[in-house]
Amino acid sequence: MQSTVINKKTTHESMERIEVMEKEKQKELRLSSECFGEITYTADAIMSFEHGLTGFEDLKEFVVVDIDGCEPFQWLIAINSPTIGFPVLPAGAVDAEYELRMREEADLMYGMNADHLLVFIIATLPTDLEESTINLRAPVLIDAHRNTGQQMILMSDEYSAEYPLFQDAAVSERR
């Protein structure tokens, strides 16, 4: 009997601890950026990029945020350098088959768990916005469960790093 009571107490304490930890994760954090104004996010939204992004190897922590009027685009913003942000599109918004193939590729290359995997495509916006392109060659992979991310450069050159955003046919039909 005694041991049952002790166990209950321990369970109760650890439950409380978990609640505190959960609250900590949900706590609203803010960062201000000249470029994006004030951005709010929660600690559990921080994704660590062990290798940064290609060419931005020093940037190790990012959040994906929505900014008013940008939908369906989101922003991948570097927490420690909030002036650096990349406009991204969820791969599913571009082409469902492409997204599926990237999931398979991520699993093959990194053993990333497909259930928690988010695939984003970085967009490049030149002065003439009609010339905007998306980088299908190097999507950003985020493991929402482990809070990690990385940019995957595809070995094969079947997808372009500068695919025109304004295309009629689906990506997988016209690569």
Next chain:
Amino acid sequence: MLVLTRRHGEAITVGDDILITIVSVEGQHVRVGVKAPRSVPIYRSEVQERIKLENRRAAQATQADVQRLASVWKPKAD
């Protein structure tokens, strides 16, 4: 940088599981075979440079640019 001389058909081992073989040599062209675990990405060096450049260009976008683009580009309904 370590520089090694190799003939056609000879190879170089890197670490435990990477094998680089000189497949053929014809004038200026050298064909190289690379055998490595699937988790080791292999690309021509210019590919990485290309992605670096593209990332730098992408990081130039402003909020206003993206808002304007978002007003004209919509995802295709599946």
